[in-house]
Amino acid sequence: MPEIDRYRPEDQRGVEALYRRVFGSDAAAASRFRWDWQYRRNPNNPGGQPLVWVVREGTAIIGHYATMPVRLSLGGKEIDGAWGTDAMVAPERQRRGLGEELFRTWDRSVGAALGIGLSDSSSPLLKKMHFPDVAAVPGLVKPLTRRAVRVPQLPMPVNRLISALTLPIVRVAARVRPLRADVEPIRRFDATFNDLWERVADRFELAVRRDAAYLNWKYIEPPHVRYSVAALKRDGRSEGYAVYRHAQEPRGRVTLLVDFLADTHDDIGFKTLLRWVDAEARQAGSDKIRCYAAHLGFRRIMRHSGYFQMRHPLALAVKINAVGVPAKFYKNTDDWHVTLGDSDQDR
Ligand SMILES: CC(C)(COP(=O)(O)OP(=O)(O)OC[C@H]1O[C@@H](n2cnc3c(N)ncnc32)[C@H](O)[C@@H]1OP(=O)(O)O)[C@@H](O)C(=O)NCCC(=O)NCCS
Numbered sequence: 131m132p133e134i135d136r137y138r139p140e141d142q143r144g145v146e147a148l149y150r151r152v153f154g155s156d157a158a159a160a161s162r163f164r165w166d167w168q169y170r171r172n173p174n175n176p177g178g179q180p181l182v183w184v185v186r187e188g189t190a191i192i193g194h195y196a197t198m199p200v201r202l203s204l205g206g207k208e209i210d211g212a213w214g215t216d217a218m219v220a221p222e223r224q225r226r227g228l229g230e231e232l233f234r235t236w237d238r239s240v241g242a243a244l245g246i247g248l249s250d251s252s253s254p255l256l257k258k259m260h261f262p263d264v265a266a267v268p269g270l271v272k273p274l275t276r277r278a279v280r281v282p283q284l285p286m287p288v289n290r291l292i293s294a295l296t297l298p299i300v301r302v303a304a305r306v307r308p309l310r311a312d313v314e315p316i317r318r319f320d321a322t323f324n325d326l327w328e329r330v331a332d333r334f335e336l337a338v339r340r341d342a343a344y345l346n347w348k349y350i351e352p353p354h355v356r357y358s359v360a361a362l363k364r365d366g367r368s369e370g371y372a373v374y375r376h377a378q379e380p381r382g383r384v385t386l387l388v389d390f391l392a393d394t395h396d397d398i399g400f401k402t403l404l405r406w407v408d409a410e411a412r413q414a415g416s417d418k419i420r421c422y423a424a425h426l427g428f429r430r431i432m433r434h435s436g437y438f439q440m441r442h443p444l445a446l447a448v449k450i451n452a453v454g455v456p457a458k459f460y461k462n463t464d465d466w467h468v469t470l471g472d473s474d475q476d477r
Pocket of ligand 1: 152215216217218219220223224225226227228229230231247248249250251252254255256258
């Protein structure tokens with residue numbers, strides 16, 4: 131009989147073998163590279179232990195569900211939450227209820243069950259479990275060069291025509307604007323970012339607690355991606371940050387604005403951070419900047435700064451268990467702060 135149990139270090143080989151079978155060997159190698167950081171070194175792990183479940187059958191591992199625990203702030207009141215990641219069941223054992231058992235174990239064990247970028251199989255599974263419907267996280271793009279508006283599915287001559295036609299819009303959107311406050315690159319988040327979080331936490335009806343310990347783990351220490359971080363400073367205080375990286379994609383170079391924080395009332399501060407990222411993206415030769423942002427206020431400022439909303443948002447799943455929330459909590463997500471940096475979407 132298969133049984134669900136917490137992960138133990140001696141399960142590692144079985145988990146890796148299952149990962150290879152379900153996701154392929156390249157994805158398995160990439161996961162092995164991240165695993166220790168992603169699951170063992172998370173500063174929010176309860177009792178310091180990875181919050182990962184496996185399905186055992188004899189000595190074999192036939193299912194797995196990992197999580198990334200976080201402190202989740204609901205308007206400043208904190209509960210424990212965990213992003214669900216790397217759900218997998220051995221191919222010959224799928225569609226027999228094991229995945230649902232794993233998801234239910236996670237849901238029962240956490241104050242908030244959180245998911246982002248769901249797959250074709252996990253999305254109907256969450257629906258079956260009556261997870262609340264929540265809006266997906268909108269994506270935004272800021273074109274910087276005429277190559278920014280290429281569509282991967284279209285042939286190059288058509289793309290050239292689109293580029294030529296949209297060039298005037300790109301030129302207006304990509305205008306260089308001067309910086310109005312101090313932004314500086316940093317290599318680590320110091321304690322002043324704890325103060326920033328304490329000041330702004332209650333602005334967001336839902337957001338992962340972005341304190342220094344979390345930010346250093348998430349954006350400074352990962353072994354698989356290298357981020358740049360810029361801090362917004364005023365009078366020695368940290369008033370915001372932006373986390374970004376540049377990447378080469380098939381149709382051009384892109385700067386990903388992965389995460390950011392500022393007071394939602396500090397329009398100038400956030401605009402200043404955006405301008406810093408613009409300058410960095412230009413210097414790196416990027417054709418565009420891409421970002422995902424749930425918060426309406428931040429998105430409004432981004433639109434004023436030359437960003438356009440994209441067609442494909444990031445699917446989001448949220449179920450609050452630790453405290454009661456009214457049904458309308460899930461309906462209006464305009465004050466939630468969720469970005470590509472949440473969970474393990476940026477790999
Ligand atoms: C996602 C996964 C772990 C689910 O495990 P499972 O044991 O097959 O799931 P269950 O048998 O408990 O299925 C429960 C429900 O999930 C949904 N579901 C599961 N697999 C599905 C699929 N391939 N397509 C559509 N819906 C699916 C269905 O609603 C299903 O209920 P039903 O069988 O009554 O229709 C498994 O399909 C898997 O390993 N998929 C490949 C890897 C993957 O995509 N992981 C998710 C990454 S976010």
